[in-house]
Amino acid sequence: MKRYRDVTGDGGSNIAGQVEAQQGQLRKRLASIASVVAIVSGKGGVGKSALTANLACCLALEGWKVGVLDADLNGPTQAKILGVRGRRLVLTDGGVDPPATALGVKVMSMDLLLAGDAAPLTWDSPTQEEAHTWRGAMEANAVREFLADTNWGELDALLLDLPPGTDRLATVASLAPLHGIILVTIPSEVSQLVVRRSVTAATATTVPVLGLVENMTGLFPGPDASKLAADAGIPFLGTVPFDPALSVAADRGEAFVVALPGRESVQALKRIAGEVRAALSPRRA
């Protein structure tokens, strides 16, 4: 077995050249995307993925060209929620053409690449027991490739649906320049405890924090998220009332904001999308 100390130079891999080529590809791709926005929670299951999908639909309804990158590699749900599961990825010279929803939202997700419904994500490694050693680096590489190798085309906004965990934001911020961070919580102290740590991680970056959203309002008699936002010194973007119909639409892959425009939850989503649009508009070409 060759060991690190036996390798001369880069061992013939031309790794510097490979990295340079990939960075160039990434820069080229991002040049046609006006805004890249990360949606973050820290706490899982606060409806972050459904919120991301619905904000994307709201922006598309207003005429924006929108993409959604599902950066949750282990629990990818965007293809399901946005109704593009099972669609074939088309490989062209420039990269992979992402499937688009009826509203034109372009979607890329690990779900479109996994072998079957029951197949979990696994990393190449001598044993799965040792795969964790490289997990962080491989996750970062996978997200970088999704960014660089997808034919996003011209976009007004690319929304990144990040996996749970306060530590993922710094990784994504190191891969691509971000133009905004949206934080999501639900009205429970347990959730706020975790999300409060994510707010610290978000404000530690140089990326503008667009604000905090309280999702599933009314489900629990929990603490007020606007107070958390005020205490942390970040904008409060609003509340989205708990609505089982939203979950039903997500299960069906239907655009909830189009299917049930009269719902109170849809009005709330549109208001929040309006705030996001206003914050990002100066960046539009």
Place this chain on the structure above:
Amino acid sequence: MKRYRDVTGDGGSNIAGQVEAQQGQLRKRLASIASVVAIVSGKGGVGKSALTANLACCLALEGWKVGVLDADLNGPTQAKILGVRGRRLVLTDGGVDPPATALGVKVMSMDLLLAGDAAPLTWDSPTQEEAHTWRGAMEANAVREFLADTNWGELDALLLDLPPGTDRLATVASLAPLHGIILVTIPSEVSQLVVRRSVTAATATTVPVLGLVENMTGLFPGPDASKLAADAGIPFLGTVPFDPALSVAADRGEAFVVALPGRESVQALKRIAGEVRAALSPRRA
């Protein structure tokens, strides 16, 4: 800067000796724990942490000596749910004494080590942007230390609350011999899509799958989890009806199964704990 190829032998770190000492400590610690059980979802926010805490309380009510290790380092919630937040960790010769609840459930969580309510977990690294390279290895080390350096004492069962993500189970299974895996889902197709992948990851280990729990039953008109269990060839442990009172108790750090013994959700939790107890009883001393 020293590079790998400049290092002779282990560079004087006696790393082999350190690993051997840690492995010895871990083996000694685990020798007094009859069963180690991982609670897994893949999907975040299915109430896995609250379920873990409540099962621990149910087992303690039946006279079992129980510990809970919060293996979700980025979103630690067990100290809050089990009401031991802010309790001081006492360092003794043998290791760290974990705080215990009124029912005697011993709890260890990253939350007890973080500097303050707003502090996220960060890893030592030249920059946070590069920390992801080592995240997997550092996470595994932290869980190994929680297992080895906590004075668990004699336990009938140690429950491990795993973070969301299908890929964490193999890591934990490589650290300690597990005696059971419990999977958790909620009645939505989106959740089942993610949990189905976790079932594959669970059955790929040599650890007995104790079964699947459906949590928050009735919240959404979703698909039947007993069918998912049957299709996957694993036991179905039962459903826990959605109960906002459970979330309120978690926010207060109260033992829900003691505070509101008449609730339908508490009856369901006790039934499921009974199944788990029956499966693990042969291992009790």
